[in-house]
Amino acid sequence: MVAAMSNSAAVTASTWITNFLERLPAPAGELEAVQWRGREALSRQPLPSRRQEDWRFTDLAPLTALAPVPSPSSAQVGWPAPATDVFRLWLDAPDDFLNGQSLPAGLSLLSSDEVQQALGHTLAACNCEQHWPVELNQASATRVLALRVSGAVAPTLELVSQAAEDGVMRPVRVLLLLEEKASLEVLQIQLGSGCSLSSLVMEAHLGRESKLRHGLLALGEGQACFLGHLAVEQEPRSQLESVWASHGWALSRFEPRVVQVDGEATTTLKALQLADGQQLVDTHSRVEFRGPEGQLDQLHKAIADDRGRSVFNGAVKVPRAAQRTNASQLSRNLLLSNQARIDTKPELEIVADDVRCAHGATVSRLQTDELFYLQSRGLSAAVAAGLLKRGFCEEVLRALPAAAAAWRPLQRMLGED
């Protein structure tokens, strides 16, 4: 019986891909070759199934319920005005990204030759160029925002993509090359509502001693789905701080992957994900040290309420070359309803002996003694619970680039708007 069920699921999944491929316009533009490649791969690769260990907890039903078509956007719904120290780019703009603006000092567009050369390099280094969500993006993205970063870029680069119409797909592809000693702060905003699909593939190559501060705020609504891949290569003494927060998607799957190519780099990852209603939010992160003296500090927080489901899989790979690595990972989860579910699975693989690797995971509801303390100060139970939840979220949200505040993440995530 099980076999029969999975068979019928496989049929709908394969027709979903066929239909999706049929809806795509003919490959064209600077990414023509990549599109061909992605389409070819999709027609060969079945939709990931829950029989695959990596997709065990991820039910793609919300995705297969959509019939998305890639199309540029015409709407900017609910966007705050950019602050003065923010340089905003609209990634779904009908024509080119810059739309007449000139890039701030330190940022320049890569030439098409350079794009040919660099695109996909980091995905391959992170071993995820053949992942299904990546192929989906490659099959449909018609352009890429490819930037070279030299020196310190003063304003925060804000990259906004919004899928607000039913039946659209927004494939966003970003490539950042940070030269030696460059530094950049990027804030990515992914908004989705209605029956839409947002697909993000971002690659970043961090040269020696460069510094990337990256924030991703992915806020969805309704049936909208989000599939994201972040691939980062770090050269020695580079610093990556990546903070992401996700809420509201019917299905959200985010896969950040970081490779320290020669060790000696610093990686800080912070994440907050909220699942309520019937939402499923899934993060599969992976950090690999290929040289000595790398550092990782990872904090992943999740709240599951109502009938929501939160999944976290955090792999850390420390091969023999990565002596004196110092890595720590903490997964903290709040389970607030008895129909919600939390699945968390750290994965630590170590083959070097002189390393410090620690990881921890907790799953619980709000602490009764903390609630009691606040109530003893005269707060009602509901206010006390709200305050604790807020505190739980803020630890991550405050690490987002300052420009994120304008998008009111806390209020939107906790429904205080």
Add this chain to the structure above:
Amino acid sequence: MSSSTSVGDLVSQPYKYGFVTDIETDKIDKGLSEDVVRLISSKKGEPQFLLDFRLRAYQQWLRMEEPNWAAVGHPVIDYQEMIYYAAPRQQEKKASLDEVDPKLLETFDKLGIPLSEQKRLSNVAVDAVFDSVSIATTYREKLAEHGVIFCSISEAVKDHPELIERYLGTVVPSKDNFFAALNSAVFSDGSFVFIPKGVDCPMELSTYFRINSGDTGQFERTLIVAEEGASVSYLEGCTAPMFDTNQLHAAVVELVALDDASIKYSTVQNWYAGDENGVGGIYNFVTKRGHCRGDRSHISWTQVETGSAITWKYPSCVLQGAHSVGEFYSVALTNNRQQADTGTKMIHVGPHTRSTIVSKGISAGHSSNSYRGLVQIGPKARGARNYSQCDSMLIGDQAAANTYPYIRSQQPEASVEHEASTCRISADQLFYLQSRGIGFEEAVSMMVSGFCRDVFNQLPMEFAAEADKLLALKLEGSVG
């Protein structure tokens, strides 16, 4: 480091249980088929229900695939190249030990398991299993006075078929996994323990497993039932001779604890691990599960895993009764080319169930040591609590230590905590101890036993000391 050479010499300490006993054995032809299953059953004179159980399991096994998700690698196992039944040739089980083949007694003496009356360990009853059959069980009469049944499973099938029919396969169903199905089809012997209502078992019970034949798989089956308010402590030990082929050991252990019952199951596993190049050794693919069926029941697993070429084993607790408690304490040591993928599953079903996991992995040489665990909190497990700790110690830069803890929770009023760390025996710690006049090996062994203390504390007295020594021995020469 200068001391590394001296330790290097020590490493070549041979596996002292690697001898082969030259004894006439009654083997059936190699290969597995329905006829073989029937033959095993008829050799043991089993009732129909057990034959049906075996045949059902065999059919299920035929439809299953060998699991491949564990972080272990081995050549394909040819299940038709194996002998599924081997017994030392002797007549019916002897009434007294004096009649047992002296060669067998000698074997167990050499292993440090004295079966003869005058040499017995005080207050430990032993069931000795040689290849496929149980040789002797000591202290049976004394135990019977208390109503405790301790015998081989084949005898239990004859003498207490109702108990076997009632409990066999209820904790680990035959279709549970590939190796459990194989075991259910061809299991030969093992121990059966039954502690009646309200009885504290007056002595430690112990089973000693010995594989002697080179081409035989050992498929033993252990079933322990503790009725309401009963308690028992059980210890399992195992060794095998050195062969340059791999032998399969696919056991199934089932524990059943009713209301207020308590079962403590300890294992010191020292199967032959193969040589330093990974040739030979036992494939230890074992399914162990305890079922806390009753309220306030308690099951505790303690394991010291030092042997086997490959260990694939996840002693688990299904915590069904309210307020039931599951514990898992493990030390897994791998050296040379050994591979271990071991851990536990704590399935919280009932309310206010509690579990503790303490796992210590030590990897040396070119070995790979993985902790894989699951803590699952079901929707009805209100107030459940779990605490897990898994620590790895790495010795040398060629060994791998992996940790894969799964946590799944569906109950907000439950709390799950997991922590893990990795450390090594560092040069400065060694230097410190050596500067205090402590010899190099002693310093290493002190640090290893300090690392494992939480687990050794859970072992019965006699075995804690043994485990400590075993570990020191296994590690000799690998630190430098």
